Amino acid sequence: CVGSGGCFPQSLPARDSGDPPAAPLCPWQGFGCAKALYISDADKRKHFRLVLKLFFSNGQEIGTFHSKLIKVISKPSQKKQSLKNTDLCISSGSKVSLFNRLRSQTVSTRYLSVEGGAFIASARQWAAFTLHLAPAEGRNEFPLREGYIRYGSVVQLVCTATGITLPPLIIRKVMKQYAILDVDEPISQLHKCAFQFQGSDRMYLCLSTEKVIQFQASPCPKEANRELLNDGSCWTIIGTETVEYTFSESLTCIREPVSPVPLITALQLTGGGDVAMLEVQGEYFHAHLKVWFGDVEAETMYRSPKSLMCVVPDVSAFGSDWRWLRYPITVPLLLIRDDGLIYSSSFTFTYTPEQSFIPGHHAGVPHPGLRVAPPEGPPHASNTCHVPVIC
Numbered sequence: 001c002v003g004s005g006g007c008f009p010q011s012l013p014a015r016d017s018g019d020p021p022a023a024p025l026c027p028w029q030g031f032g033c034a035k036a037l038y039i040s041d042a043d044k045r046k047h048f049r050l051v052l053k054l055f056f057s058n059g060q061e062i063g064t065f066h067s068k069l070i071k072v073i074s075k076p077s078q079k080k081q082s083l084k085n086t087d088l089c090i091s092s093g094s095k096v097s098l099f100n101r102l103r104s105q106t107v108s109t110r111y112l113s114v115e116g117g118a119f120i121a122s123a124r125q126w127a128a129f130t131l132h133l134a135p136a137e138g139r140n141e142f143p144l145r146e147g148y149i150r151y152g153s154v155v156q157l158v159c160t161a162t163g164i165t166l167p168p169l170i171i172r173k174v175m176k177q178y179a180i181l182d183v184d185e186p187i188s189q190l191h192k193c194a195f196q197f198q199g200s201d202r203m204y205l206c207l208s209t210e211k212v213i214q215f216q217a218s219p220c221p222k223e224a225n226r227e228l229l230n231d232g233s234c235w236t237i238i239g240t241e242t243v244e245y246t247f248s249e250s251l252t253c254i255r256e257p258v259s260p261v262p263l264i265t266a267l268q269l270t271g272g273g274d275v276a277m278l279e280v281q282g283e284y285f286h287a288h289l290k291v292w293f294g295d296v297e298a299e300t301m302y303r304s305p306k307s308l309m310c311v312v313p314d315v316s317a318f319g320s321d322w323r324w325l326r327y328p329i330t331v332p333l334l335l336i337r338d339d340g341l342i343y344s345s346s347f348t349f350t351y352t353p354e355q356s357f358i359p360g361h362h363a364g365v366p367h368p369g370l371r372v373a374p375p376e377g378p379p380h381a382s383n384t385c386h387v388p389v390i391c
Helices: none
Strands: 010-013 051-055 061-066 094-101 109-115 118-122 129-133 154-159 169-175 178-180 192-197 203-208 211-216 226-228 235-239 263-272 275-283 289-293 300-304 307-311 329-337 348-356 367-372 387-390
Touching: 118 211, 263 329, 289 300, 289 307
Parallel strands: none
Antiparallel strands: 010 051, 051 061, 094 109, 094 129, 094 235, 109 118, 129 154, 154 169, 169 178, 169 192, 178 226, 192 203, 192 235, 203 211, 263 275, 275 307, 289 329, 300 307, 329 348, 348 367, 367 387
8 A cells, every 4th residue: 555644545446437436445454445337238349458556545636546458258168268369378387367156146155264363264355376287296395387277186275375384285177066086177267166175085165154164075976986065165277467566665756657667577787898778677667766786876778668777887886895795785776757766676686796707817817807607687687698897
């Protein structure tokens, strides 16, 4: 929740038909909920995007924020899923949300969530979980596995906000309140499914009002491949996406909206010797941004809304004892607008010392050198370029 001087913002989701009334974002909640948004049957769009306008309570605009593209799914697919069409399939490592709707009544919808370190069934707030294919039985470590989630797979649900996880679960297909034990087709968006605790005697993940409990299913005498569930054990699965915008106005008085918030997605290091150049790749860049390495401003050149070029500052800018550096120096990468607004990022830049020998030096006496190490960031933005800089 963004606030300043005790003023908390209000959320205002935009619609084509005009702006709806502002919905207050309470300080003790930290979130807003838009339950009235829907896609009409007459709208034939296959994708849409949410636009969120935030204001302080005094009416000052914070900015406009966009979601990622959201796919319109009118109803769950009744066809048997195959990997030939993976558009609706759910892959390992995806973020999902689970909800339970008793007797198909919208007012009874509850979402699997985490609160106070415990799993709960919340009627007001949903949570995102990373769905992983679990490791083979008997292995304690939890390596990431790729592939699409299929019924009968052993999975683990990890809360993206807290990191809390449930024990290994076997995901089952649900048909008419029965868990089907011998189905191995890929899971699809909005499918009903059940989660059986691995190694248990027909125990399933279940809700009871706001509590999350275990429920023991009943065997089906006539069909050994089925187990009878109760309403609270049947969950609907749907993929989720998150967009995170980070900024700080603590050191300046901002009068202009903070948006568009620039997002760094990748780094590319070029050059070497006396001058190393860093290309910052991302979105929503403009000419009023400067790249900072920690508290050191870099000479920055605007190239396009998706690219900034900057000169890597010399390591001497980070301390007078740099010449005797024997350990790496890692600094955060920031973008700062010309009015002082700070946009942080998950990327860092590391200077690593390197020993080298210079002609004229006595043998065995190393001359301190410097290697500009690859920028660090999310796995998809890994960089392997090394540029030696002789100091």
